[in-house]
Amino acid sequence: MAGLASQVFTLLIFGLIASDVWARIRKHTGEFSDSASAIRDSRRFKILIGAIVVAYAGVLIRCVYRIAEMTRG
Numbered sequence: 001m002a003g004l005a006s007q008v009f010t011l012l013i014f015g016l017i018a019s020d021v022w023a024r025i026r027k028h029t030g031e032f033s034d035s036a037s038a039i040r041d042s043r044r045f046k047i048l049i050g051a052i053v054v055a056y057a058g059v060l061i062r063c064v065y066r067i068a069e070m071t072r073g
Helices: 002-027 034-041 043-072
Strands: none
Touching (some): 034 043
16 A cells, blocks of 8 residues: 555656646747747647546546555455
């Protein structure tokens, strides 16, 4: 169970860092090259980011659920 708890802790730290990076990128929208802006505004990139967020949330929820399940015995 300690391994699973450390995984949840690591996932939470990753989530905090990733959201900080996302917020900083959103704040500085005018400082990208034309090609970087084109990629960032593309539909495929937005789908990729959405898939990463959904996968992250799914893994985090599953790990938290497993910890709660393991504590009950």
